[in-house]
Structure formats: C-alpha cells, structure tokens
Amino acid sequence: MTVKLSISVPDDVAAYLQSSGNASATVTEAVRRVLPDARRHRRRAAARAFGEFVRSRTPEQAAADRDLIESSNDIALRDAAW
Template sequence: MTVKLSISVPDDVAAYLQSRGNASAAVTEAVRRVLPDARRARQRAAAHAFGEFLRSRTPEQADAARDLIESSNDIALRDAEW
C-alpha cells in the first residue's frame, strides 16, 4: 500500500529529488536508512528509564514485585505438565 504525501523541503533537497528519476524511491530509501537508528535510540531510552526505575525501588518493593511475578506464574502454569 502507498500513501500520497505533499511535503515542503529545502531548495537543495528539492533539486536533488528533481534530478532523480523517481523522487518517491529516493525519499523512501533515505527514510528507511534513518528508521533503524531512531528505533534503537527509543529502545535505549526505554531501557535506561526502566533501569532507573529498577534502581529506585526499595528492597520491599522489589520483594513485592518478585512475589507478584511468582504468584502470576503459578496461576498461569496451574495444571500445566512440562
């Protein structure tokens, strides 16, 4: 599926795209090169935030979370034969 977009770009970018045979392909190629980097940056930021959250918990909070996870696993695995 494709979507038609109308965008404004600086003059130098417009000149480059006009020089290409297929401007849509040029834009798609450039954006796809950037997407993995942006995704990795979001993942790193999320991992950092989660690490900060884990470090800020008190021992009591960590124990309570561990108990909750173990209880949830026991419920989920009830009558399961492994």
C-alpha cells in the same frame, strides 16, 4: 498502503529528487535508513528510564514484585505438562 504527502525541501534536495526519476522511492529509502537509529534511540531511552525506576525501588517493593511474578507464573503454568 501508501499516503500522498506534500513537503518542502531545499533547492539542492529538490534538484536531486527531480533527477532521481522516482522521488518517492528515493525518499522512502533514505527515511528507512534513518528509522533504525530512531528506534534504537527510543529503546535506549526506555531502558534507561526502566533502569532508573528499578534502582529507585525499595527492597520491600522488589520482594513484593518478585512474589507477584512468582504467583502469576504459578497461575499461568497451572496444569502445564513439561
């Protein structure tokens, strides 16, 4: 699927895109090079937030979480043949 967009760019960028022959492919390639960095940044931020959350848990809350996980695993693995 493709979407047609209209954007404004500086003159030097416009000149480069016009000379490239296929501006859509050029822009797509450039943006795809940036996407992994943005994804990596979001994942790091999420991991940092989760780490802060886990560190803020009391020992009682952590024990309750472990009990819930173990119970869930027991339910999920019921009748499973290993």
